[in-house]
Structures are given as structure tokens and as C-alpha cells.
Amino acid sequence: MAGQTQHSSKTKLLIAALNVIRAKGYAATTVDDICHAAAVTKGSFFHHFKSKDDLALSAAAFWGDMTEGFFASAPYHQPLDPLERLLGYVDFRAEILRGELSDYTCLLGTLVQETYATHPDIRAACDKGMSDHIAILTRDIEAAKRLYAPNAPWSAESVGFFIQSVLQGAFIFAKAKQGPDVVRESLAHLRRYLELIFGQSENHEARKTP
Amino acid sequence: MAGQTQHSSKTKLLIAALNVIRAKGYAATTVDDICHAAAVTKGSFFHHFKSKDDLALSAAAFWGDMTEGFFASAPYHQPLDPLERLLGYVDFRAEILRGELSDYTCLLGTLVQETYATHPDIRAACDKGMSDHIAILTRDIEAAKRLYAPNAPWSAESVGFFIQSVLQGAFIFAKAKQGPDVVRESLAHLRRYLELIFGQSENHEARKTP
């Protein structure tokens, strides 16, 4: 049903929102900014979204769908060993640090920091998006734990949150230092931690350090 | 020089800025918000600060001074063993998670995420503040490394950045989940990592878990 034309303006606005908000922050992003980036008029914007906040909600959901698909089709799922998949995830996160800062940083982390106290629904949408991602990750962590550290005192889920905390925090430093080097170093520490708690004192898989 | 009266309004504005910006974000914070929170008029604001951006710069510097003093006088510096001091730092960070979210989260992390692409000088000020804090921390890490892991492949500084990444990222999740529990769990993982890389397979100091 003419999906092409029907959705293109709305989708263009959503994609533009992801990029502009990640670069300028939510509050500093104007509706006109997004319209300009999407090459769409304001009239069209308010035809598709009730308000700027409504766009933020849609953008958060859109981001969740996008990233879910992106990570689901990533190659690190192939190994049969869940620990290998987990370490593959960490390596994959390091590999995708390319292009501009606003290309690889997380919309939800940016958004929630600005809105947590003032926009309850946006905060909730960010929480959901991030927690959903962690839930998927936690499945592998759970399996790896059963296999390699069944009696460890920590929960698989807390490891998932730890991994994401490292990423989100590293993104902040990437912004402060204007480059992804800090993220890579933090991911190396994170990988080492995972190797250690899963009882692999030497590398479980050959590191790809040059 | 009548420091009391001379500085009180300016200081009140700075303190108000720290709190309001951490709660609402920088862009969403209006000059009037800060004036109201400080119980000071707008005329006074623009007497002390050239602009809102100028206030942000001063607030970042003020934050740096405040936290430096705060951490310098914290009790975790007492042990002679640098590793104990380092683990003491992590435990201390967990202990101070009290009150409102905007009381214990980091101004610079919040600020830099909103301004990194649009306000170069604020970004630089945040970078400086965070890097200075890490530099102090790195002294203990360096000493601990010499003592317990002299040949480890990682640099002391990268551990400092890793620690701060965990904190900053955990703050984001604290905001998403509206409470510090996630931070405590991530700090527990962080502590475990430090114990592991410094070769203390069992706890170096008794954990204070209830």
C-alpha cells in the first residue's frame, strides 16, 4: 500500500531525530532542526507527531527496533559456546566504533539523562529500550554462567547491566575526549573481567589486538 | 574582603546551577530556574556571569574544586597499601549514593553529553575536570600496579578511565531506573575486577555487604 511514500517522511524524521538528538541533546534540538535534517516541513512533522515529546517517544521505540535488528543479525551469535558469544558481543561493540561520535553513541543514554526528572514517559521508554537490550544479552550470560561459573555470587542480569554501564560511561568519555579510543580501552578491561569471572585465566579466544 | 557577602550570591548561583542542571540538564535549565533556586535576581546573575555559557564554565570549575576537596578529605586515603586505598575509593563511591539522584550524580558527565558537539569550551572544561579526578586516582592505581601487578598489560590510567566509565554509565542507569541500586551492583563488579587484576583472588579487605 504505497508504503514507500506513506512512511518515508515519518521515517526520515525519525532517522533525523536520532542523529540530531545524539549530537545536540534533546532539549537543544528544535523541531526545525529535525525538519531541516530530514528535508521535511514543519507541517509534515506535526502531521505525524503530536508534539516534540511524542517524537521522542517514537524515536526511542524506533531506536529499540533498529538496534534489536542490528544486533540480532550481527555475526557474534554464531558460536555454540555462550561465553564466546558474549565475548563476541564485546568485541563487536568495539568494532562498530566508526564514523562520527553521534553515529555510534546511544540515543537512549543521551535522552534519559536529560529527561529522567522532567519527562516520565520518555524516561520509561529509555529504560525499556535499554533493559530489553540487556535482557537479550543476559540470556547468553545466564548460559555462560551455568557452564563456567554456576556458583558465582553475582547474577547474570547484573553482569548485563555492568556491561552496558561500561559502554554508556565510555561514551561519555568519548564525547569528552572527542574520540572512541577511551571506549576501546574500557572494553578491553571489560573483556578481561568477563574472562576472569568465567574462569578463563588466559584468553578464551585469541584477542584481536594488532 | 567581606568574602561572606561578596561571594554569597555568586556561590549560591553556582550551587543552584549544580543542582538544577543535574536534574533538568543544561539546555532545559533556564537562567530564571537557577536564579529562583538560588533566591537571587536575574540582575545579580548577569552581574556575576557574562552569559549562561559562562556560568556553565564557572560551574564546571566550581564542581572540580568542590569534588577535589570532598574526595581529598574522605577517609579512604588512610591505608598505607595503595590497593586498599583504591578499593576504599570504590567502596566510598558506593557509600555516598544517598538522597536524590541529582545529589550524587556527576555534573560533568551530564554537561558534556549535551554540549560536546556545540560548546567546545564547556566540553573542554568537563574533560579537564574529569581527567583531573582520574589523574589523582591514577596515582594510587600506579602504586598498586607496581606492587601487585607490575607486568600487567594495561596502563594504570586506563584503569582510572575504566572506573569512571563504570560510574558514569551506572549513573545513567540510575536515572533510567530511578534509584542507585544498579550503581551499587556495578560497583560490586568493578571492585571484583580490581581485586582480580591485582591478583587478590579472595577479598583484599572484608566486604561490607550487610
Place this chain on the structure above:
DNA sequence: GTAATCATACCGACTGGTTGGTATGTTCAA
């Protein structure tokens, strides 16, 4: 077959409230 009706997508000038910043004082200590 085609004219009338309706729905969706889109356009861009306009508006009313907000906001950073200014202009013009007043107070008061030294």
C-alpha cells in the same frame, strides 16, 4: 464512466509564550 466525497500527506505563514540578555536604576560599604 465519472462526478462527488472523503481521507491522508503535506505545506508554510503565523502566534503567543518563553528565554537569554540589556538598560536603568537603587543600595550600601569603604
Place this chain on the structure above:
DNA sequence: TTGAACATACCAACCAGTCGGTATGATTAC
């Protein structure tokens, strides 16, 4: 008396959101 510290009134720019209108294609009536 001078100048720093405040206070009040005000302004111009900006911005989210509105509104009247157009273009286009589908549906229906006859």
C-alpha cells in the same frame, strides 16, 4: 563619592505548536 552588588522593567529572538489551505489518490453514488 565611588564602585561593587544587587533589583526591576523591558526587549528582541526564538521556538513549539496552530491553522487555513493544497495535492493526491481512494471510495462511493449514480
